[in-house]
Amino acid sequence: MRRSNDDAASEPGGDLLPDAADHARQYASVRRAHETELIEDYVELIGDLLAAEGEARAVDIARRMGVRQATVTKMVGRLSELGLVKSLPYRSIFLTDQGQAVAERSRKRHVVVLQFLRAIGVSDATARIDAEGLEHHVSDETLEVMRRFIADLQ
Amino acid sequence: MRRSNDDAASEPGGDLLPDAADHARQYASVRRAHETELIEDYVELIGDLLAAEGEARAVDIARRMGVRQATVTKMVGRLSELGLVKSLPYRSIFLTDQGQAVAERSRKRHVVVLQFLRAIGVSDATARIDAEGLEHHVSDETLEVMRRFIADLQ
DNA sequence: CGAAAAACTTAGCTAATGCTAATCTCTTTA
DNA sequence: TAAAGAGATTAGCATTAGCTAAGTTTTTCG
Numbered sequence: 412m413r414r415s416n417d418d419a420a421s422e423p424g425g426d427l428l429p430d431a432a433d434h435a436r437q438y439a440s441v442r443r444a445h446e447t448e449l450i451e452d453y454v455e456l457i458g459d460l461l462a463a464e465g466e467a468r469a470v471d472i473a474r475r476m477g478v479r480q481a482t483v484t485k486m487v488g489r490l491s492e493l494g495l496v497k498s499l500p501y502r503s504i505f506l507t508d509q510g511q512a513v514a515e516r517s518r519k520r521h522v523v524v525l526q527f528l529r530a531i532g533v534s535d536a537t538a539r540i541d542a543e544g545l546e547h548h549v550s551d552e553t554l555e556v557m558r559r560f561i562a563d564l565q
Numbered sequence: 566m567r568r569s570n571d572d573a574a575s576e577p578g579g580d581l582l583p584d585a586a587d588h589a590r591q592y593a594s595v596r597r598a599h600e601t602e603l604i605e606d607y608v609e610l611i612g613d614l615l616a617a618e619g620e621a622r623a624v625d626i627a628r629r630m631g632v633r634q635a636t637v638t639k640m641v642g643r644l645s646e647l648g649l650v651k652s653l654p655y656r657s658i659f660l661t662d663q664g665q666a667v668a669e670r671s672r673k674r675h676v677v678v679l680q681f682l683r684a685i686g687v688s689d690a691t692a693r694i695d696a697e698g699l700e701h702h703v704s705d706e707t708l709e710v711m712r713r714f715i716a717d718l719q
Numbered sequence: 720c721g722a723a724a725a726a727c728t729t730a731g732c733t734a735a736t737g738c739t740a741a742t743c744t745c746t747t748t749a
Numbered sequence: 750t751a752a753a754g755a756g757a758t759t760a761g762c763a764t765t766a767g768c769t770a771a772g773t774t775t776t777t778c779g
Contacts (some may be wrong), residue, residue: 428614431625434631436631437693437694440694441697442631444735448599459582471585475585475588475589477588477592477596478766480726480727481765481767482766482767483727483768484727484728485729485765528707533706533707534706534739537707539591539708541703543591545596548699550694550695552687552688553687556685557685562570565658596766600735603735622757623756623757623758624757632736632737635738635740638757643736654757655744655756656757
């Protein structure tokens, strides 16, 4: 007997196996986040470097991302195609307005997540690591909840 | 004047630009999580299907992951190489002991993150979506903090 | 200034994950 | 039981993101 039973686990209490279509949507959402994740990380880092040092050079991006310069060059090309950065060969890299907006949004997200983790009692070192991974998977709603949580502590 | 200044932003208050080596480690950590993420999702889903329905078939995995059956076949091959699942052609899929361990750990993680999100006031629908994305980026330390947070509410 | 060093780019490779189209196997059912 | 339908697999393609090695450009410094 072979038969799909997607309805087998739709009892409200079950934390496992939600409705199949919803489930697929969840994973689709993760995959989507996944695609923009790296892009946002690069753009955010470029923004941070510009803010901290006035320029963003491939060698610094490479060092901080922990990748090779060749990888940075390739990625910058991709960011350029996406209209997020402007760059001329052998020159340092700048953000377009659109890139700046992305960087700013990522930075804000990052800070909220980081502060939230610290607020609930996670150590600084761990909070930094986790924030980097978590920031791209936190919805606007959750971010707002975190923001309020931090605010309520003061 | 071209010169790297990794020390430019090491003042304690700065949430941006940590020490370059640490920064690279953070990203490396995210990349590592990234690699295991999908694998864990598949294994966890297979475990959930086995628990809920007694068998895990490619068609159901595909439907729930929101992916084509061909993709599932390929992925199952990969999981098999990794020693996480056992499968014979045209037969349904089972977890090895190692796979079972991975599934269990993922499931526990998932539940803690989900409950935590609900506990801080995130809506159920959003919590489900976010939990899926967040669970792979939460360190053991943060998970423990979340667990305590939930426990303290009771 | 000119050579060495540093930074950047290009070319070509690999691996992972998705897809479609075509085919094969198994199950159901007329 | 044989044909139709469902499920699974294979082959082949595309994209992304990393790498190394080799070459080019820019910067630094003797």
